[in-house]
Amino acid sequence: MPDDVATRPVRLPDDRWHPLEIVFWLGLVTAFFLFPGYRVLGSQILITGLFAVSLDLILGYAGIVSLGHAAFFGVGAYTAGLLAVYGWGEPITGLFAGAATAAIVGYGTSFLVVRGHDLARLMMTLGIGFLLFEAANKAAFVTGGVDGLSGVVMWKLFGVFTFDFAGRTAYLYSLAVLFILFVVLRRVVASPFGLSLIGIRERSRRIPAIGAPLRQREVAIFTISAAVAGMAGALLAQTTQFVGLDVLSFSRSAEVLIILILGGAGRLYGGLIGAVVYMVAQDILSTYISAAYWRFWIGLLLVAIVLVAHGGILDGATAIYRRLTRGRS
Amino acid sequence: MITRGILATAVASAVAFGASHAEAQNTIKVGAVLEVTGPFASLAKQMTNGMQLYMKQHGDTVAGKRIELIIRDTTGAQPDIARRLTQELIARDNVDFIVGFALTPNALAAAPVVTEAKKPTIIMNAATSVIVSRSPYMTRVSMTLPQVTAPIAEWALKNNIKKVFTLVADYGPGLDSEATFKKTFTAGGGQIVGEVRTPFTNPDFGPFIQRIKDAAPEATFIFLPAGEQAIAFMKGFQERGLPQAGIRLIGPGDVVEDDVLEAIGDVALGAITSHHYSMAHESPQNAAYVKAYTDAYGATARPAFTSVAAYDGMAMIYEVARRLNGVIDGDKAMEIIKGMKIDSARGAISIDPETRDVIQTVYVRRVEKKNGRLFNVEFDKIADVKDPK
Amino acid sequence: MVAHLIGVLFDGISYGSLLFLIGVGLAVTLGLMNFVNLAHGAFAMLGGYSTVLVMSRYGVPFFLALPVAFVVSAAVGALLERTLYRRLYRASHLDQVLFSIGLTFMAISAATFVWGPTQQPVRVPSFLQGQVQIFGLDFGAYRLFLIGVVVVITLALGYLVERTRFGAQIRAAVDNQQVSAGLGINVDRIFCLTFALGSGLAGLGGGLGIEVLGLDPTFPLKYIVYFLLVAAVGGAGTISGPLATALILGVFDVAGKYYVPEIGAFVIYALMIVLLILFPSGLFGRRA
Incomplete structure (x- = not known):
């Protein structure tokens, strides 16, 4: 891809919505009506999808591999959860509070992360994740430790919609938040700022030469990514009305990375597609095939996808699409 | 060939679906929320073994109804998943009982759901004291730490x-x-x-x-x-x-x-x-239990306290089903459970009528x-x- | 006081040795071959189960079971390299992560299916249990043994990679496949052998580790952080980097737990962050 950049006239990518994108979002709306028994699962897929999108901002656009992104997800979740436990159960403000604290933690830790090379960054994020996990466990008097934070009582959304157990509000609320954030982020990555990030990923040594402050941009996108991850965490805390220590766990960090790679990094939609495929597959396999051995089949799925299509589902699909259209013309 | 295979499967599953729908009136469904995979898999294995052993020994029919056990996997300490599975078991599978829970956070996250749905819930391992106080529909057959x-x-x-x-x-x-x-x-x-x-x-x-x-x-x-x-x-x-x-x-x-x-x-x-339990406990009940367990799961298999709690939990469900003549109502079930005595392999146990928690030697x-x-x-x-x- | 200090130092070095042993295989595949093989733990687990199996079923003594663990894991590694891994040498690191995690999931389920989810027992020979007295100080026998194994492995690997023709070929093949092939190096064979070596070391580490780490099907994910610590923090491409990292982390972790147990859980991660700040491209980074 970088080779045809030079021959193309320089302008920002156009911002029009592709028909497939519209189909995708309408599909998420339709799913609400088609599968009423799966709304809770649906809301958790949307939240995980948003979390994966946040990881995509740093991995897909700035090339920072993180194995500790749950740190920010967890900070957001605990912020929203604790607010509600201590009497402020208003969802929207809780969401922003989650994003804000996660952004602060993200900004603070970004300086540690951006300075190293790939493996060092990976280990740095992993280390930060573990430190926060241990800290939350130690601070059981605030967080509830491994027993989890219960007593999260949410007020009605806009004073109207109760968070019901069937996940009706949870699904629509998560979908709305995801969509709004997605529109914003879609704009961000298509802006000159977003393009300079891709530049960082592709040719990090040359970026300073064109006058882009590399470290600053990396810090900025890392902070934005942390804020979005925090919002996803806050969403989970609010819709589950419980916060377990697992929100900060290594396995959550690892899982979201797997989901993003599965979907395809670097195009925002990869995280969403990955979350849908991974979690639906997990649900189907563990329900209908085997509760004990479903992981074998999901492992096989991952291996097969890598062998068939490098770059995740989206890249694979694009390659197949290109081959088909070329064959026709 | 392939299409015919798919068609056959579709027809078969449609038939199965119809059958299960008709059967729904004649079954009592037990939904187990368990940590089947991940670091706590061995606990879940013991618990599954215990439940299935009871069903094998006592037949899967009680009060004219067939008992059906549905096991779902939380993948470990994942309260968000545990809560979702509990909700799905109740709303989609129409279960009459919720059981399982090796871990405290999973049980705590499910508590509001079972309260709302009035589903009798049997904690089969999670040992933090506070759990059963979180829902009037929760009882515990295992232990507290x-x-x-x-x-x-x-x-x-x-x-x-x-x-x-x-x-x-x-x-x-x-x-x-x-x-x-x-x-x-x-x-x-x-x-x-x-x-x-x-x-x-x-x-x-x-x-x-x-x-x-x-x-x-x-x-x-x-x-x-x-x-x-x-x-x-x-x-x-x-x-x-x-x-x-x-x-x-x-x-x-x-x-x-x-x-x-x-x-x-x-x-x-x-x-x-x-x-509260050792597989070396000396009593005829335990000798029979250990023998049944090793007969079912192999000579080297060793039943632990987790399997016994799950076994007793299943006994509790059978007893409730018998007393209610197969029609499970949450409030009536809890009334029967309060004060219930079970002649367990670990010795006699009872459920405290006030706290719904287990009393045992x-x-x-x-x-x-x-x-x-x-x-x-x-x-x-x-x-x-x-x-x- | 001094005895304490020596005791803590010894425990730290032996703990570091253990970390090194379970991670050195990954240091080979990741460091030398530049392949992110997160299924490293699955090979270690395979070595562990091989050890347990040949000991309990065929009565093979512990010292013979360890080479068996090495050979079994190396053979399976070579087989998978020929059939699957080699297709991904040119793929991105992300694809390698996805692929090897997929393999790990499959291995975990398969192990659960075959051996069940419970812990496996291992009986080390009686002279490796308990403590031995040297100069009036007590040292754990198994810990001494682990340190000894590390010395042997480090010397052998160092010799193999730095001094032998095979080592030179590995380094050449990794740096530039085309040129190496042009020089008549059988790159395919070299890669297969190196991968088998990494897998075999993983299996050996798995067999040696059971005594301390236990063995159940979640092994590959439970200790993945420790594998990464050793292989990634030390700097890719060397054996001394991972060794130094493992020893430093081991000593400080043990010292932290002994002297300030209240913050014992934080020491290893905090220290890792400090190391990464001081040496962003690894302690002994060959490739920056």
């Missing part, structure tokens, strides 16, 4: 152990158990000469064990999650010669769970613990070798122990 911890403190006091060093894993259950032990032990005149909390993912106990050795207590009280941690600790305890230095090992029975005892090996010999046991295999041999007991809180 304080319940099985306090007796070892009393035993230590009775046996002239005055100075104890405590070592617990630094997480909820570890801290609960530490608090209970300290409270009971110091109230009886015992002295805590040192305490340490170990990271709860921790492969090397060497430095902690060295601290204990340097402090030279009469006994070490430990609580660690059963599994590789307990194994590593016991091995380190022997390696550094603490038993030779006259330091005894005491604690609640989780560290010498029957299922991991063989993996710990001879280094466990002499450990004294208090717990707690035994003091020592790890001994019999016929080349390791067992927790009971030598003392305290009857009718309630959760001390």
